[in-house]
Amino acid sequence: MAKAEDTADEKIATSHSGSSLPFGVKLGSTRTVVAIPDGDDVVVSQSLTCLTSYGNAVSGEEQYLYGEEAAEKYPDQVEFMLRSGLPEDDERAELAAKFFDHYVESLGIPDDSVVVYAVPAIENEAGIENLQSVIEQAPIGETLVRSYPESLCGAIPALGPGLEAIDEIFLAVNLGSTNLEACAYRHGEHLSPFATGAVSGNEVDRRIAGLVEEETQGRVNIDGTTAREYKEEHADFVEFTPFTDIIQQPGGGSHEFTIERSVMDALDEYVDDVVDQVANTFLPDLANDYIRVYQYALSKPVVLTGGMACIPGIVEEFERRLSRELQVEVEAVAPEQPAQAAAVGAQRIASRLAQR
Ligand SMILES: Nc1ncnc2c1ncn2[C@@H]1O[C@H](COP(=O)(O)OP(=O)(O)OP(=O)(O)O)[C@@H](O)[C@H]1O
Numbered sequence: 001m002a003k004a005e006d007t008a009d010e011k012i013a014t015s016h017s018g019s020s021l022p023f024g025v026k027l028g029s030t031r032t033v034v035a036i037p038d039g040d041d042v043v044v045s046q047s048l049t050c051l052t053s054y055g056n057a058v059s060g061e062e063q064y065l066y067g068e069e070a071a072e073k074y075p076d077q078v079e080f081m082l083r084s085g086l087p088e089d090d091e092r093a094e095l096a097a098k099f100f101d102h103y104v105e106s107l108g109i110p111d112d113s114v115v116v117y118a119v120p121a122i123e124n125e126a127g128i129e130n131l132q133s134v135i136e137q138a139p140i141g142e143t144l145v146r147s148y149p150e151s152l153c154g155a156i157p158a159l160g161p162g163l164e165a166i167d168e169i170f171l172a173v174n175l176g177s178t179n180l181e182a183c184a185y186r187h188g189e190h191l192s193p194f195a196t197g198a199v200s201g202n203e204v205d206r207r208i209a210g211l212v213e214e215e216t217q218g219r220v221n222i223d224g225t226t227a228r229e230y231k232e233e234h235a236d237f238v239e240f241t242p243f244t245d246i247i248q249q250p251g252g253g254s255h256e257f258t259i260e261r262s263v264m265d266a267l268d269e270y271v272d273d274v275v276d277q278v279a280n281t282f283l284p285d286l287a288n289d290y291i292r293v294y295q296y297a298l299s300k301p302v303v304l305t306g307g308m309a310c311i312p313g314i315v316e317e318f319e320r321r322l323s324r325e326l327q328v329e330v331e332a333v334a335p336e337q338p339a340q341a342a343a344v345g346a347q348r349i350a351s352r353l354a355q356r
């Protein structure tokens, strides 16, 4: 990851020619992703959205670690300061600003840039205001700053090479770390938004940790970071392979164990929960509010966005189970790289805005 950042840095330095460059940013509860123009191309940089502080052993001064380094060195105390992609209070807004300033500085994003933020579409006024304050005080986007819904940005790379998604009517289901969101888009307009924190990537991680304990007869306790890594590295609906890991035991020595079921059992339940929420809460509400949009959109592919859409085979699994639940054939698609798609889509909007 450090490598991607280095190349991104270099690209910014060499492609900056005086006019304002367009950037796409997604500040996520788990990862922050920035899409950076590189000639006719776009490169992506990402970092875990977290930091931690510690006292310098000699001077006693407070020092900060960010992103992957913080999560690796201090897994027990690292602070992921966003929930649903939003800072919940002033203290977390300050931490988010500290993290984001450090990150954009490390990337060398110029101040006089056009920046589009992919933001959560959640009804949480205080949280949105806090995010707004982070965006406003960031040292980038002097030329122009705009925000668009995260799942619209994420759907953009799924529906064409340009901004086709903005001219379409479709359903978007965002599979995030702290929330499940769903809505219909009609020419960019956001209809019948639905969100729940009960079905989320983080919940899957917690379930994996619990199941691992059961599967190993109580011998293995893993933390949230490890559970997330198991999921991100091994979850696969097409061909899951059992894997082994080793823990150091407190009294010395180590214990090797194999995980056969925990990861996919947790994910199986997750997809069932997603389908249940979409079929039995979101879609009835949409049909009630906009029956024509409902009928039209269901004849088109449902767009799955968000990081959980990265799991191999999850799109087909969702499609199969939703079709069965609704008793009609439903199609689903996802962008090629769901974890980066919102930033890439935001960058395409920024690029269009920069031309005007
Ligand atoms: N390659 C991958 N395989 C499996 N899961 C992944 C992968 N990449 C990311 N995820 C999971 O996707 C989730 C993060 O998705 P996303 O970045 O869309 O969330 P977010 O916007 O930060 O969260 P939210 O909007 O819900 O607050 C996490 O649970 C993460 O573990």
Ligand SMILES: [Mg+2]
Pocket (backbone or CB within 6 Å): 028, 029, 084, 085, 120, 150, 176, 177, 306
């Ligand atoms: Mg999100």
